[in-house]
Each structure stands twice: as structure tokens, then as C-alpha cells.
Amino acid sequence: MTIEPLLALMAALRDPRTGCPWDIAQTSASIAPYAVEEAHEVVDAIRRDDVEDLRDELGDLLFQVVFHARMAEEAGRFTFADVVGAIVAKMIRRHPHVFAPDGSPVPPGSVSRDPEAVARQWTAIKAAERAERSRGSQAAAGPLDGIAHALPALARAEKLSARAATYGFDWTDPADVIAKVREETDEVADALAHGTKADLAEEVGDLLFSVANLARHLGIDPEYSLNLGNMKFERRFTAMAARLAVDGTRLEDASLETMETAWTAVKRAEGK
Structure with missing residues (x-):
């Protein structure tokens, strides 16, 4: 199936006379949170390797794109076709090792396809795009501009440090980053002993x-890594509660010592 039936459906939902009252009342600002939610659900389906759910969640995410594009078209700003055209042009521009400027294929062997060189080239092209966008604006572009504030804080931290690294502001050895993590842990402990709540939050x-930053140096997505930690804790805590229940102890009535004993048993069982 092509995209046309979905575009027609969206137009029908937004029809002022016969459409859905809820859909008609929405603005890009009012539905913005749903785009974030649907993107997270796509990632969750990928992590669970649930192919059917991934198909459905990708559809939900695409619906958000079509929804925003329809409202923009109604306001005379741009159309869905403009969205497609913009991303095609951007990807051609950012892949000069694959496409010529007119979109035709680059002959094999005519340019470097080394992954590291391609990554550096991508970064340089994005930097040039940011500089181009800033021309003519009253405020000069900052070195960290363009990193979305709406990103999850952990993901944004990784992107901020990665951008700073392109200017040479970075450690060369992951061991140095581990030392920095230890230093920051000590500063948290010092704030706990002598600081205020605000000091603790900052540290x-x-x-x-x-x-x-450490995750970036190790080539690990910090959001993905934290989600693994979340799932592990959820799995072990649930198993701990089940183990207590077998012994006739409700989680609500268990002492910390009893819970720690059951927790250790769960970890040991997982190890086996």
C-alpha cells in the first residue's frame, strides 16, 4: 500500500464539517508529546524484538508525521510532499560517497567508503549546514546549537559531549573518563555531607x-544501557517478590535484610 490512503484518511479526520472533533481541535503543539511517546514505543518494540508490534508502532509514528504535515498544509506552510522532498535532499547532501549532487549514484571506487571517514564527513556536513542556517540571523551560532532540548536528558548529554569532542574537547582514553566519574562521585558525597539540596542536584x-560521556567513549548508547539496567532491576525485583511469596512473606511485610537475602538468591540463580 502507498502513502496516499493515509494522507486521505488524515484529511478526512481534519475535515471541518465531517471530521473527528478531537482531531480537528489539535495543533502541532498539543500533539507534540505523542511524537516522543510513539518514538519511544518504536524503540521498545525493537528492544523486545517484537516484529508485529514494531510494524504497528512504526505506523503510529508515521501517523504523527502525517498529522503534523496536514496541519502545516492547512496553514499554508508546507505539505507532506515537502517533508519527503526535504529529507531526500538532505540524505543525498549528507551522503556524497553514495550520491552525486543530482542524486545519481557515485561510481564504485571513486570515493572513500571507510566508515570512520564517512562519519567525519557526516559531522562536517552537518556543521556546514548549521553555519549556513545561522547566516543572516542576529545571533551567531553557538558551537552546541542544534542539539534538541526535547531529547531525553541522558541522550542529550551524550550528544553534547560528542559535539564538544569534534572541537577536540575530549579525553583520549576511557580510563580518564572513569577517573572523572569517580571524581564526580566524590563530589556528590561531599555535597551530601556539607551541601544543600541544590548542591546535590547539581553534583x-x-x-x-x-x-x-563514558558510555560514548565505550561505544554504548547510554539510553539503551540504562534501559537494560531498568529491565534487569525490574526482573530481579519481581523475582525477589515471588521468592518471598513462596516462603509465605508478603513484600510489604518483609524486612530489608530479608529482601536483600532473597535478592542475592535471585542474582545467584541468574548466574547459574
Whole structure:
């Protein structure tokens, strides 16, 4: 099936006379949170390797794109076709090792396809695009401009540190980043002993930023890694509660010592 039936459906939902009252009442601002939610659900389906759910969640995410594009078209700003045209042009521009400027294929062997060289080229092209967008504006472009504030904080921390690294502001050895994490942990402990709540919040933020930086140096997505940790904790906590229940103990009535004993048993069982 092509995209046309979905575009027609969206137009029908937004029809002022016969459409859905809820859909008609929406604005890009009012439905913006749903785009974030649907993107997270796509990622969740990928992590669970649920192919059917991934298909459905990709559809939900595409619906958000079509929804925003329809409202923009109604306001005379741009159309869905403009969205497609813009991303095609951007991908051609950012892949000069694959496409010529007119979109035709680059002959094999005519340019480098080394992955590291391609990554550096991508970064340079994006930097040139940011500089081009800033021309003519009253404020000069900052070195960290363009990193979305709406990103999850951990993901944004990784992107901020990655951007800073393109200017040479970075460690060369992951061991140095580990030392920085330890330093920040000590500063959290010092704030706990002598600081205010605001001091603690700032120092914990520094610690989390350093951990995100460490993940980047190790080639690990910090959001993915934290989600693995979340799932592990959820799995073990649920198993701990089940183990207590077998012994006739409700989680609500268990002492910390009893829970820790059951937790250790769960970890040991997982190890086997």
C-alpha cells in the first residue's frame, strides 16, 4: 500500500464539517508529546524484538508525521510532499560517497567508503549546514546549537559531549573518563555531607553527564544501557517478590535484610 490512503484518511479526520472533533481541535503543539511517546514505543518494540508490534508502532509514528504535515498544509506552510522532498535532499547532501549532487549514484571506487571517514564527513556536513542556517540571523551560532532540548536528558548529554569532542574537547582514553566519574562521585558525597539540596542536584547532574560521556567513549548508547539496567532491576525485583511469596512473606511485610537475602538468591540463580 502507498502513502496516499493515509494522507486521505488524515484529511478526512481534519475535515471541518465531517471530521473527528478531537482531531480537528489539535495543533502541532498539543500533539507534540505523542511524537516522543510513539518514538519511544518504536524503540521498545525493537528492544523486545517484537516484529508485529514494531510494524504497528512504526505506523503510529508515521501517523504523527502525517498529522503534523496536514496541519502545516492547512496553514499554508508546507505539505507532506515537502517533508519527503526535504529529507531526500538532505540524505543525498549528507551522503556524497553514495550520491552525486543530482542524486545519481557515485561510481564504485571513486570515493572513500571507510566508515570512520564517512562519519567525519557526516559531522562536517552537518556543521556546514548549521553555519549556513545561522547566516543572516542576529545571533551567531553557538558551537552546541542544534542539539534538541526535547531529547531525553541522558541522550542529550551524550550528544553534547560528542559535539564538544569534534572541537577536540575530549579525553583520549576511557580510563580518564572513569577517573572523572569517580571524581564526580566524590563530589556528590561531599555535597551530601556539607551541601544543600541544590548542591546535590547539581553534583548528581555532573555525575550523570560524566557517565553518559563514558558510555560514548565505550561505544554504548547510554539510553539503551540504562534501559537494560531498568529491565534487569525490574526482573530481579519481581523475582525477589515471588521468592518471598513462596516462603509465605508478603513484600510489604518483609524486612530489608530479608529482601536483600532473597535478592542475592535471585542474582545467584541468574548466574547459574
